[in-house]
Amino acid sequence: MRVPAGRLHGLYVIVDPETADPLPLAAAVIRGGARVLQLRDKRNPAGASLRLAEAIGEVARRSGVLFIVNDRVDIALAAGADGVHLGQHDLPVAAARAIAGDRLIIGCSTNTVEEARRAVADGADYLGVGAMFPTRSKSDTRPAGIARLREIRAAVDLPIVAIGGITAANAAEVVAAGADMIAVISAIASASDPEMAARTLAAVVEATR
Amino acid sequence: MRVPAGRLHGLYVIVDPETADPLPLAAAVIRGGARVLQLRDKRNPAGASLRLAEAIGEVARRSGVLFIVNDRVDIALAAGADGVHLGQHDLPVAAARAIAGDRLIIGCSTNTVEEARRAVADGADYLGVGAMFPTRSKSDTRPAGIARLREIRAAVDLPIVAIGGITAANAAEVVAAGADMIAVISAIASASDPEMAARTLAAVVEATR
Numbered sequence: 001m002r003v004p005a006g007r008l009h010g011l012y013v014i015v016d017p018e019t020a021d022p023l024p025l026a027a028a029v030i031r032g033g034a035r036v037l038q039l040r041d042k043r044n045p046a047g048a049s050l051r052l053a054e055a056i057g058e059v060a061r062r063s064g065v066l067f068i069v070n071d072r073v074d075i076a077l078a079a080g081a082d083g084v085h086l087g088q089h090d091l092p093v094a095a096a097r098a099i100a101g102d103r104l105i106i107g108c109s110t111n112t113v114e115e116a117r118r119a120v121a122d123g124a125d126y127l128g129v130g131a132m133f134p135t136r137s138k139s140d141t142r143p144a145g146i147a148r149l150r151e152i153r154a155a156v157d158l159p160i161v162a163i164g165g166i167t168a169a170n171a172a173e174v175v176a177a178g179a180d181m182i183a184v185i186s187a188i189a190s191a192s193d194p195e196m197a198a199r200t201l202a203a204v205v206e207a208t209r
Numbered sequence: 210m211r212v213p214a215g216r217l218h219g220l221y222v223i224v225d226p227e228t229a230d231p232l233p234l235a236a237a238v239i240r241g242g243a244r245v246l247q248l249r250d251k252r253n254p255a256g257a258s259l260r261l262a263e264a265i266g267e268v269a270r271r272s273g274v275l276f277i278v279n280d281r282v283d284i285a286l287a288a289g290a291d292g293v294h295l296g297q298h299d300l301p302v303a304a305a306r307a308i309a310g311d312r313l314i315i316g317c318s319t320n321t322v323e324e325a326r327r328a329v330a331d332g333a334d335y336l337g338v339g340a341m342f343p344t345r346s347k348s349d350t351r352p353a354g355i356a357r358l359r360e361i362r363a364a365v366d367l368p369i370v371a372i373g374g375i376t377a378a379n380a381a382e383v384v385a386a387g388a389d390m391i392a393v394i395s396a397i398a399s400a401s402d403p404e405m406a407a408r409t410l411a412a413v414v415e416a417t418r
Contacts, residue, residue, distance in 0.1 A: 045298035046280060071255060074282035078304040089254035095287040099308075 007066055008105075008126050008159035009209070010035035011202040012183040014070075015056065017043050020189040026056050029188055030063045032198025033206075036161075036181060038085055040070040053079035068107060073099050083107060085128065088115065093122035107161070111144045116152045124158060128183070131164025132174055135186065146177045153178030168200045175208035216275055217314075217335050217368035218418070219244035220411040221392040223279075224265065226252050229398040235265045238397055239272045241407025242415075245370075245390060247294055249279040262288035277316060282308050292316060294337065297324065302331035316370070320353045325361045333367060337392065340373025341383055344395065355386045362387030377409045384417035 013034040015022040026037055037060050041049045053069050057079050060067035068083040069076035073096045076084040083105030086096060093108050100106070108119035109128040116127050129149050131142065144152075149162055162179035167187050174182055182205055191197035222243040224231040235246055246269050250258045262278050266288050269276035277292040278285035282305045285293040292314030295305060302317050309315070317328035318337040325336050338358050340351065353361075358371055371388035376396050383391055391414055400406035 045296075046300045047298045050300060050304065072281070072283060074300060074305070074308055077308050078300055087254075089256050091255045091259060091283060091287055095259065096283070099283055099286050 009180045010205050012036040012161045012181040013188055014038045014040050014183055014185045016040040019185060023055055025194055026059050028195040029198040030065055032195040033202030034198050036066040038068040038070055046075060050075050050078050057081055076104055093119055093124045097123040111142050113151050113155045116156050120156050120158060126159040128161050128163055130162055132162050133165025135165040149177045168204055171201055171204040172208045175205055218389045219414050220407060221245040221370045221390040222397055223247045223249050223392055223394045225249040225394060228394060232264055234403055235268050237404040238407040239274050241404040242411030243407050245275040247277040247279055255284060259284050259287050266290050285313055302328055302333045306332040320351050322360050322364045325365050329365050329367060335368040337370050337372055339371055341371050342374025344374040358386045377413055380410055380413040381417045384414055
């Protein structure tokens, strides 16, 4: 898929059924200004995960928000999602591209300049870079702070979503270092008012760009 | 994929890294006469699962044995497998067919005549029927014994693989009731000599047909 011009920027919210009920959360953060939604679902079997993806995708589409499925190329395709996001332990970007052709935006989590360059060469459409700061959302994250983000920004041209421990207090610093998008899970899922939390973060990103 | 004529019959062995080292086991059961291999891998992340699927697929292809990947249509496609096997909680058969077109044989686990008829209507190439007998390999199995196998056999024309608690002692009864293939995990993975266990089971199936 040719990435829709200008749509890979702003607040990128990951919804995960382990953390919060995904559908109401998706609706709230869209109202709050999220531009991209990712469903990360390691809990449900594929059939239930597909139904959840279809429901979230419908909400996203109605609002002009991009919808990305984590890890599973098959579920992303079956749900008619805009894209798939792949970690370093998921299917390789090139394999996903061979399956999906231009039907999906493909994002790839990277941690080093080398991984970022490989993802570009393999055909990724955007890069994840993190973890920017310590986080409790994922136990397997490797650190990649502001300095690493700047290195990767200087090395590649693709849109970058920074992830890991980003809050309203540090989001401006992350955007100033070169991130096009900031991704959050905990900062919004754990907020007493997720819509307001999204609105605050989205405003920081927009103000800094 | 048009199912290769006459290849969906005989001994169908499921290899699972939770149960035994898959690659040596695959080689042993192929020597023992298995005609179909399925990789069921709920343990590894997708990248490692793809590498395992590629390795087993290579062994199977060299021997003219069909290779099926459980659950993940994307890994089956990326590995160049012959097919994918879907449970009732996995992606729906119709969704898998929409993604894979004719590139994959699609198998579907069924437990009732109704599920079997739906799988046929949705485009499955073969049906799994079970659990025939009590088994410890899967905790979520519903029973579907010899009588149910006969009902499904009478209702649909697709090749059937019977699964669940099948051993050399009861395999003939299962084939006589209409199964084209018998699937085993524990009966082979737990055997002191998996090749001999496969040879014995394969002989029972071939003798009964």
